[in-house]
Amino acid sequence: MIYHELGKTGITVSKLCFGSLTMGPFQRDLTPAQGAALFERAFDLGVNFVDTAEIYGTYPHVREAIRLKPDLIVCSKSYAYDREGAERSLIKALSGIGRDYIDVFLMHEQESIHTIRGHREALEYYIEMMRKGYIRAVGLSTHYIACMDGALTHPELQVLFPLINKRGIGIADGTSDEMLERIRLAHAQGRGIIAMKPLGGGHLISEREEALDYILNLDDCVDTIAIGMQSISEVEYNCARFSGETPDPAVAEELSRKKRRLLIQEWCQGCGACVAACHNHALHIENGRAVVDPDKCALCTYCARACPQFTIKVI
Ligand code: SF4
Numbered sequence: 575m576i577y578h579e580l581g582k583t584g585i586t587v588s589k590l591c592f593g594s595l596t597m598g599p600f601q602r603d604l605t606p607a608q609g610a611a612l613f614e615r616a617f618d619l620g621v622n623f624v625d626t627a628e629i630y631g632t633y634p635h636v637r638e639a640i641r642l643k644p645d646l647i648v649c650s651k652s653y654a655y656d657r658e659g660a661e662r663s664l665i666k667a668l669s670g671i672g673r674d675y676i677d678v679f680l681m682h683e684q685e686s687i688h689t690i691r692g693h694r695e696a697l698e699y700y701i702e703m704m705r706k707g708y709i710r711a712v713g714l715s716t717h718y719i720a721c722m723d724g725a726l727t728h729p730e731l732q733v734l735f736p737l738i739n740k741r742g743i744g745i746a747d748g749t750s751d752e753m754l755e756r757i758r759l760a761h762a763q764g765r766g767i768i769a770m771k772p773l774g775g776g777h778l779i780s781e782r783e784e785a786l787d788y789i790l791n792l793d794d795c796v797d798t799i800a801i802g803m804q805s806i807s808e809v810e811y812n813c814a815r816f817s818g819e820t821p822d823p824a825v826a827e828e829l830s831r832k833k834r835r836l837l838i839q840e841w842c843q844g845c846g847a848c849v850a851a852c853h854n855h856a857l858h859i860e861n862g863r864a865v866v867d868p869d870k871c872a873l874c875t876y877c878a879r880a881c882p883q884f885t886i887k888v889i
């Protein structure tokens with residue numbers, strides 16, 4: 575496994591970051607013990623970094639991971655915008671993962687300089703908590719090039735977690751080349767870069783080799799790459815790939831056949847909350863029910879979290 579310092583944070587992370595969204599309730603819905611079995615194999619193969627978020631519902635899984643590996647590097651994210659909300663989120667994260675500090679704490683899903691400004695109180699609280707030792711580095715996650723432009727003017731954001739993949743699937747306002755230009759600028763300023771959705775939320779699974787080649791070749795500006803994993807074979811494949819080894823071709827073939835999709839279950843009531851939550855304009859209401867356009871859907875599950883009926887899942 576290859577390791578990098580995450581920008582200038584002093585935090586050393588494995589090139590492969592284990593994304594825990596895919597094991598949570600909106601996707602595979604693994605128990606914490608089932609999740610721990612996957613984490614354990616990844617740790618054996620050199621992974622030292624796990625990504626979660628308040629909304630993913632995977633703090634119990636990460637708690638198990640820390641029990642297996644007490645020095646695990648953990649990143650989490652919150653939508654909080656004011657001081658009170660930020661304090662609640664940080665307390666929830668620390669009690670959820672069972673530790674008195676978290677390595678990286680991010681403002682989740684920022685869109686532009688305006689949303690960064692709108693979250694100023696939360697950011698100031700995180701920076702204060704960083705000085706007190708509860709957080710090691712702060713930053714944001716984003717699907718937006720406009721947000722990266724905003725982040726470039728905020729040097730206090732030490733870690734940026736942008737969406738980038740070979741075809742730019744899921745980037746809300748431009749191309750992969752445009753996103754890459756901002757990533758390179760940010761990295762040159764000393765920011766840590768965690769790449770999100772290198773497989774386009776599942777759309778690039780049939781081109782997995784090329785998609786991974788693309789992201790792994792950005793070694794000059796991407797410190798670590800978050801990938802959600804749901805099986806031991808996926809863990810072993812990715813760990814081999816990220817260590818410069820050749821994975822078992824039979825496993826590569828098996829994984830390339832596994833297509834994921836968004837499932838909208840029959841009890842949908844057509845309220846439209848999911849449509850409003852989808853930045854990719856992949857949902858609309860038809861005959862009183864939500865319908866997804868699979869070509870536009872990045873399988874990010876933001877719609878699932880917005881659904882009051884718990885109707886949406888990625889399967
Ligand atoms: S939010 Fe849920 S219930 Fe409402 S339209 Fe979307 S899937 Fe249906």
Ligand code: SF4
Nearest residue numbers: 852871872874875877
């Ligand atoms: S439909 Fe849902 S999962 Fe797909 S891109 Fe929109 S918010 Fe994300």
